[in-house]
Amino acid sequence: MSFLDRLRATPATVDYLLWPGDFSLDAYSHVEEVVLASGEALEEVGKCAAGGTFFLCGEGGDERPVLYADSEGGAALLAADLEELVRLLLAVPWWHDFVRLTEEESAEAAEAYLADEPDLLADRDAAAAAIGLEVPTPAEALARLREAAFGLGPAYVLLNAVEGNAYRPLFRA
Secondary structure (H helix, E strand, O other): OOOOHHHHHHHHHHHHHHHHOOOOOOOOOOOEEEOOOOOEEEEEEOOOOOOEEEEEOOOOOOOOOOEOOOOOOOOHHHEEOOHHHHHHHOOOOOHHHOOOOOHHHHHHHHHHHHHHHOHHHHHHHHHHHOOOOOOHHHHHHHHHHHHHHHHOOOOOOOOOOOOEEEEOOOOOO
16 A cells, blocks of 8 residues: 555544645645656645645655645745655644744744644644654754755756746745
């Protein structure tokens, strides 16, 4: 069974990813037609409430890199594969609030989330246990996100398929 199939069969994890992770497995078309500059395939695998899309890049299964494109023309490679993305969303579901991928940004966002959702960490731990994943620390998740965005990410340039314009990077070094 693929990781995506395991994920879909795990309601506690799917629910947590929906909120606060802002990752829905409901498939839909991105706001505009997009392609990778490399010509590699893109497969929509999820969406967020703000109209962004999560794509698997290249050919294969769940082990493909995951790129996120927002509805405003920004994009970033978030993870080396789908399982890594889920770990990221479990550890730092507030990643949308990041600009520089710092621990300070994460701590500020976490404080705001936890003030509104005091059971968030317990819910996260239950979601992680349901799918059999260990949750990285926020620092580990940020390091992995930084490596994906700045290490692997430059090879995954997203283009508007009609105009050929490149999406702008979501994160700054």
